[in-house]
Amino acid sequence: MQITKRVSYERDTKIINAASFTIEREDHTIGNIVRMQLHRDENVLFAGYKLPHPLKYKIIIRIHTTSQSSPMQAYNQAINDLDKELDHLKNAFEAELARHSGSQSRQY
């Protein structure tokens, strides 16, 4: 039983600029991070995630934005920003490791 659609998107009919993203096969690890990054965006009015059931492995992220942006745009922007932050984190970590092991090898 293959899950073909990993991420699906549903617009809210009653509220403008509101949408829910359902992501299969993900849990708090990604949900909490995307929620935190969405909060940092100025155009986002509401951002939250939940696991509908702890035994089922999927999350729902709900985003409301101002009229200046759309939920899809906010979501894409948040994840792209996260990607860049993680890249920077990895480089900083490796640089620090190199510096640390370099200084350690010099001490006898």
Place this chain on the structure above:
Amino acid sequence: MEEEKTPKISVWNLPDVPKGKLPAHLELQRTRVICTPDAATNTENIRYSGAYASMGVDNSLRLGHFRDNFRVEVVRLTEDDMEFDMIGIDASLANAFRRILLAELPTMAIEKVLIANNTSVIQDEVLAHRLGLIPLKVDPRMFEYMSENDVPNEKNTIVFKLHSCCERGSSRIKVLSNELQWLPRGSELTVSTEKPAVDPTSRPRTYTSFNCSQDSLPEFSNNPIGPKHDDIIIAKLGPGQEIELEAHAVKGMGKTHAKWSPVATSWYRMLPEVVLLQEIEGEIAEELVKKCPVKVFDIEDIGKGRKRATVARPRSCTLCRECIRPDGKEKEKEQRIYWDKYVALRRVKDHFIFTIESTGALPPEMLFTEAVKILEDKCERVITELS
């Protein structure tokens, strides 16, 4: 009789709250968790971008701001464990790394055990369970996952053999993990079939089909695959008992079973901050220094025989809260001191002290780099699979 009147200052003479910076008490609320004797308060992260909009402070985080403020400092790095500080990230990122290190980094562990003979007191399934938990010293990135339909071959299986018996008349022996022999050519047990072999010279079919010996691969020719520790007791045999089995190890993740977790454990804590609210001198200082079990405080002489308490090692504070617990029945009521007037315990919300203890498959710094890569992959999946 005239009362003392508080001086009235008109509105336009009030001192300016500087725009763009938060006053001290709000900055405290934004960046510190306050620990009181009962519980920790103020633990939420105020991440909402418009939280301080009325003060003119932009709480939204831009990538440039993150880049300027983020720092990593490695405190201790050995072959098996490391401790490092990450300053400037959010709690959800730190938790995500901890979750990925425990559950989503792949490792190799023994999954299938083919038992030819087991006359020991350890039951078959208990023996198989114990074998699965033994950490193997092999880089899991050189192997692929094996699914149900795949044939076990040299790219997804590692085969070990264990054959141990205790002679009649000798005392009990222990079966240690160094008796697990690696078979680079694959399984030696043959699959029994009903039809007799048509061609007597062909090799009988075994449980794995290795096309080439794993020995010939450059990574393994010099470092043979084996358990990380040689002295793990697998079973104990009495006289006349024997164990003969073959074990197949495959790649898996901690999510499926804890034996595939590459870390013994990994945890993080926020940096503790201990602040003395008033000058503490003399006998009270001595009492405070004696209270702390991890010796966070220290006495310093300020001349004329007077002593003062200072905070010497705030990082080692374990938050036992002994220093802010009000005195109880051990003292007379008049002499009891309410210590939380003197000492404030706080935690810095964005400074995390991470510790990673590896079981041996990969060194801890590589484990963390792999965890960051896995988180990046997750982010990509979540964005590109949007139909």
